[in-house]
Amino acid sequence: MTQTFISRELETSVDGIAVSDGAGVKLKRVLSSSLQKRLDPFLMLDEFGSDSPDDYLAGFPDHPHRGFETVTYMLEGRMRHRDNAGNEGLLNAGDIQWMTAGSGLVHSEMPEQQHGRMQGFQLWVNLAAKDKMIAPCYRGIPAAEIPQLSPVSGVQVKIIAGTLEGVTGAIQGIRTEPVYLDIELAAGCAHDFSIDSSHNAFIYVYHGELMVGEQAKSVSAGQLAVLSNPSLSNGVHLGSSHGARLLLIAGQPIGEPIVQWGPFVMNTREEIEQAFADFRRGQF
Numbered sequence: 001m002t003q004t005f006i007s008r009e010l011e012t013s014v015d016g017i018a019v020s021d022g023a024g025v026k027l028k029r030v031l032s033s034s035l036q037k038r039l040d041p042f043l044m045l046d047e048f049g050s051d052s053p054d055d056y057l058a059g060f061p062d063h064p065h066r067g068f069e070t071v072t073y074m075l076e077g078r079m080r081h082r083d084n085a086g087n088e089g090l091l092n093a094g095d096i097q098w099m100t101a102g103s104g105l106v107h108s109e110m111p112e113q114q115h116g117r118m119q120g121f122q123l124w125v126n127l128a129a130k131d132k133m134i135a136p137c138y139r140g141i142p143a144a145e146i147p148q149l150s151p152v153s154g155v156q157v158k159i160i161a162g163t164l165e166g167v168t169g170a171i172q173g174i175r176t177e178p179v180y181l182d183i184e185l186a187a188g189c190a191h192d193f194s195i196d197s198s199h200n201a202f203i204y205v206y207h208g209e210l211m212v213g214e215q216a217k218s219v220s221a222g223q224l225a226v227l228s229n230p231s232l233s234n235g236v237h238l239g240s241s242h243g244a245r246l247l248l249i250a251g252q253p254i255g256e257p258i259v260q261w262g263p264f265v266m267n268t269r270e271e272i273e274q275a276f277a278d279f280r281r282g283q284f
Contacts, residue, residue: 005192008201008227009213009238016222018049020197022060022109026050029225030204031123033260038226039200041126041176043068043265045224048207049075051121056118057085059110064083064284066266066275067132069125071171071180072097072109073160077118083107084284087138091120094143096160098171102127104275104284105136119273120202121247126256129267130173131175139171146170154189157180162250164194178251185246191238193248195274197234201227203248208244 006139014035016028016068021072029035031045036282059079072079074091080090081097084106099107111118127134149167159169162179165266169180179195190211196199203225210219212227214237219225227236236248257267264275 001235002116003283005237006230007213008195008230009227010216010217011217011228012127012211013219014224016224020252022063023058025058025060026055026167028208028222029137030222031202035224035226036258036260040252040255040258041199042202042249043124043126043258043260044122044205045124045249046122047120048122049117050087051117052070053113055113055121057114060108061097061110062106064104064106064279065263066104066279066284067101067271069081069098069100069174071123071125072099072120073123073182074120076115077120078112079118079120080110080112081107081140082110083136083138085136085138089138089140092143095145096137096141096146096170098141098174100127100137102132102134103137104278106284114230123249124178124257124265125150125174125178125251126254126265127195128175129256132260132266132271141170141191144161150190152191154166154186178255179249181248181250183246185238185240185244187241187243190237192235192237194235195227195233195250196252197229197231198252200229200253201236201248203227203236203238204247204249206245206247208240208242210244210246211239211241235252
């Protein structure tokens with residue numbers, strides 16, 4: 001028997017906010033602390049994108065992390081990762097870096113270009129209390145190893161994490177079971193995308209305009225769309241009249257307290273203070 005498709009709907013939309021981070025890199029922050037509880041296990045989403053070298057050349061010199069994972073997805077440009085565990089990798093257009101900070105890591109992310117466009121995203125994914133002090137690790141995934149799928153004409157999907165229509169993404173074995181899809185919809189095209197009903201989910205539109213759900217509510221480029229969580233839903237219906245590029249991201253909520261101070265995300269203030277003390281003592 002074919003299961004009836006019940007779509008999630010647009011709960012609310014949020015405009016990205018211009019910020020500066022690292023050594024002065026200009027970013028658009030589209031998921032921040034105000035949405036951390038609602039979109040658990042996701043902590044932050046930044047989009048970086050500029051044709052001006054002055055906006056990105058300073059990069060992100062050495063800085064620490066503890067208690068979560070970072071996912072960097074490059075659309076254009078070149079960025080080099082180095083960390084104090086001896087990992088190093090160059091992210092080119094289309095590449096992914098999934099880094100688990102765990103008990104503590106110091107790393108840098110520096111541009112390897114003097115001109116041209118640099119564009120991409122960084123997502124922060126929380127770790128449960130039992131996993132916050134696991135050993136750090138790093139995975140670099142080249143663009144050629146990211147599965148692609150065209151479920152219907154006019155719809156192209158890169159499956160970074162999770163499974164879509166029987167195709168498993170490049171990243172597996174993550175504790176929060178994340179889905180991370182880069183979707184392109186041609187003008188006039190639509191499709192139903194499956195999402196586990198227990199997951200929190202959101203969409204970020206980075207080009208064009210999107211229609212979400214059976215109610216066909218509009219989301220424009222630069223906006224994050226929080227998707228509703230009806231208990232019987234099994235996905236979301238997406239369409240576009242003029243074409244769109246978007247990220248669809250979902251994951252299993254952890255349901256624990258979130259205490260963040262800068263680059264550290266733990267469950268209590270005491271654990272944050274311990275993270276600062278450990279970092280100052282050079283124990284990362």
